[in-house]
Each structure stands twice: as structure tokens, then as C-alpha cells.
Amino acid sequence: MSPAAEPARATASAEDRFEYVLRLGDTSLIAAQRLGALLGHGPALEEDLAIGNIALDLLGQARLLLALAGRIEGRGRDEDALAFLRDAGQFRNMALAEQPDGDFAETIVRQCLLDAWQLETYESLAGSRDRELADIAEKAVKECRYHWRFSAGWLVRLGDGTTESHTRVRAALEKLWRFTDELLSADALDARMAVSGIGPAPALIRERWETRVSAALAEAKLERPAQRHYPWHGKRGVHTEHLGHLLAEMQFLPRAYPGVSW
């Protein structure tokens, strides 16, 4: 059921909406930044081109969402001010998105777990009461379907490929699974957004994500890792050590030459 179909609801504050849109926009931006770094270094030319496409889609989503966040905030910050002039503690991306690329298996597992979440989230957000957000989600959901096909397709090939690929993808899954709980566990803000009809119902996202990911894992002949309950709160600005380095590199030019246009 789409959130818009629910009756009687509270109105969300601008602060809540700003924070919520940043969660989505920052997650796309940081994932795009990770993938962009891989261009030209992929296992084959075809994968390079696909990863470039996905990075471009995610970056496009991030630009629309950050621009929307800036408008909601109403303090004159545009997409670039938000991307380049905030420190790590002000970023609201899911901690999974900032995890570095070790081997191709880690890239695929990170993207796969994230793609499933984005796909279900945007599918639901396409019915959001917030028209601007719904429009962005409607475009994003088509892109996320393609991203999922790519990452889940590779998850299966790696899981059911050679002994080496199976070992590698299993290790990547063990390493990154602990960041999935943050995607699926609603905090107070997620709950308020759901109640106001802007955000999706968290239980629905969890259920659909579980179904989708479980099916892919089964086809990949991979076991679901045990959940480890360390509470990551990237979406509330508490990140892993990796984000600071990512931002130092990403933000270097606007920081070194403040106030000019590029």
C-alpha cells in the first residue's frame, strides 16, 4: 500500500523533511562517489561502462534530492553547498554506502544490499504525499531496477561461479551485513515521516527487502550471515572512519578555493 493512501496524518516539520531528504540524497551521493572512483579499473570494459552508468544515475538522484533539501531548508544552500561544504557529522547517508571497495565482491555486495533498499524505498516513495519527492522517486525507481539487475546478477554469478569467487563474495557478505540493520530499522524520524504520509512504512520496506535479498542469496548459493547488533547511525550523522577520508578527497577543491564558481 502506498503511504498516500493512509488516512488522517500529522504534518511533517520542515526540519524533519530536510533531514529525511538528506538521508536519501546523501546515500546516493556517497555511493556514486565510491563507484565513480572505480571507472577505468573494472574487471572488464563492459563492467566499467555499467558501473559508470550506475554512478551517473546515483549522482543524478543525489543532485535532485540535495537541491530539494536545500529548498526545504530555505537558507540558500544549493546542491553543491550541501555536497561540498558540510563535514562528516552533517552527512546523513547510510553507513553502508561509505564502505570502501576492497575487491569486486565487496563492491557488488555493497551495491546489492543498497540497491534492494533503494529500489523498495523509491517504489514506495513514488506514492509519497510530497509531490516533489514522489516525482524524484518515480524516476529513481526505474534506475534502481536496472542497478539491482546488475548487482544481483553479479551476486549470483560470483556466488555460483568458482570456489574462489564464492569464498570472496561470502567474505564480503560477512563483512558488510552488519550495516544492513541501519537500512531497515526505523528511528523516530522514519516513523514520523511514515505517519505524515511522506515516507514509506518501515515494516513494509523491511519485509520486501528481506524477500528480495533472500531470493538473490538463495540463487547465489550463499547463506544469510548472522545479524550483529552494533547500531550504526549514519543517517543521524554517526559514521565510520571511511567517510572523513572520502569527503576530504571529494571536497578538496571548493575548500581550497572558497567562493569561486567552477
Next chain:
Amino acid sequence: MYTQALDAPQTPSAPTDEDERLERFQARIDADEKIEPKDWMPEAYRQTLIRQIAQHAHSEIVGMLPEGNWITRAPSLRRKAVLIAKVQDEGGHGMYLYSAAETLGVARGELVAQLLIGRAKYSSIFNYPTLTWADIGTIGWLVDGAAIMNQIPLCRCSYGPYARAMVRICKEESFHQRQGYELMLTLARGSAEQRAMAQDALNRWWWPSLMMFGPSDTDSVHTAQSMRWKIKRFTNDELRQRFIDATVPQAEYLGLTVPDPELRFDAAAGHYVHGPIDWSEFHAVLKGDGPCNRERLAARRSAHEAGRWVREAAAAYAEKHAGSARAAQAG
């Protein structure tokens, strides 16, 4: 891989004599007919094309590296998107070109292997480093600009698949050139530091860009035969001159100084006259002693090695899949 001589149909009208075949081949070229993969062609023509197309394909792929170097540091989200799209386009160019080479009976894997062992050439320009953000604009403006000068005539190349690939590639290259120039214009109209960045980049890329057209006609080994075969339509020096004539006014419009104290406009000839090119630098870079030759090749090798288990997994999966499909059919 096939040999043309064995594949050629033995009909009564087929020429029996090698000279007659060559003559007919040349007549087709002279009549501006396109040569297609199944047509008879002299072995030297085929080898020349394979060498040139492979070199071009490798250049696209290696060329992803110096620009890819700035994707994570692009100073705005729009610039980042434009740069990712550009680097991705270059990868696409590499793909079309490898496919064009494959129509001549050589596999992409074989060509890539030659690149990785250091036996194949690629454009020396990509052995220069990208040190500042202005290098990204300069590469689009000058390097894509020089590539267009080289490649527009190739859209009329006698070999069909190569000519058709070039039509598509040239459209994208001219887009890259305009984007690069627009980036330079933003820097040139920006702060004193941005202007200095733009000038520094022009200083470093100008001469290497001129060298992209290859040695002077007097020293070029392949030009005459390639011109006769319409694989090449203008000489290195002619193309270089066109590039200079088009680019110097663009530099002036940006308010930048071309780093050639001897550069002057010869009004009578209607051309710019440039100072001597340091060919010793060109030959050093060509031999592997440029600033980034080792790094570029190392990056390609490391991507290839790191991707080996991935390609093996995909092959194993495809094999299992095909196997179970066969088993299902048999049962």
C-alpha cells in the same frame, strides 16, 4: 581468425593473379567504394588497419585513466557528472573500435594482451599527468580537439566498419571538446588563481598536443601507403597545421598565452607559424620514458589481474548454466 586468400570465392571471373587483384582493390579504393570485412584485401592493408584501429582503441582505454584521476575530486556535482559521462564515453569508443578490429579477424583479447605486455602502442598524450582540475578542461579542449582533427577524415576511411565507428565517435568527441572549452572559459573568467591554473595547464599540454599528430611528414614511415589506401587522407603536418589554426584564436579568446615564443600569424599564407617541436621528448615518451608510461600500464595490468577471478567466475557460471540447459534438453 581467417585468411583472406582461402576464403575468397573461386569463381571463373575471380582474378587469378595477385597483381590483378591488387589493381582491382586499388580501383575500388580510388572509386571511393567502401571495403567491407568479407571483401578481399591485401594482407598489408589488413595489418595496417589492425595496427591503427587497435592503437586507437588502446588510446581510448588508457585515456580513461588521466581523466578518471579527477572524478573523485570534481569541484561541483554537475562537473562530476559530465566527467563520469566523458570517461564512460571513452570506454564506449574503445569498445566500438575493438569490435571494428575484430571484423579484421583479430580477437579483442589478443589485442588487449598485446597492450598489457607493452607491445602495442597507444597515444603518447595519455602518458602525461593530470595535476590540476584545469587539466581536465585542457584535455577536453586540446586533446579531444586534436583527436577530432585526426578523426574527422577517418569517417571517410576506405574500410567500412572503421569509418562507421568513427562517425559515432567524432560526434561524442566534439561534445567533449566543447565541454572542455567551456570548463576553461569558466576558469579563465574566474579568480586570479583559477586563471593561473588554466594557464599552467595550457603550458604543460600545448606541445604534447601538437605531438599527437605524429612525426613530421619528412620522418613519418607510414603516410604514403596509408594515403594511397585512403586509411589516411591528410598528412601529419597538414592536420597539425589545421589544429593550430583553429586553436590559437580560442586561446586568445580565453585570454591565455600559447607557450610558443615563436608563434606568429603569417597573413599572406593565412596560417599560424609555430616554433620547432622537441621531437626528442616525443621519442622518449614513445619509448616508455614519459612521466606516466609506467603508471598507465601498471593501472591497466592491475585492473586486468584483479579482474581475473571475476571473469573466471562469470565463465564458470555460464558454463554451469549452459551445462544444465543441455542436460535438461537431453533428459
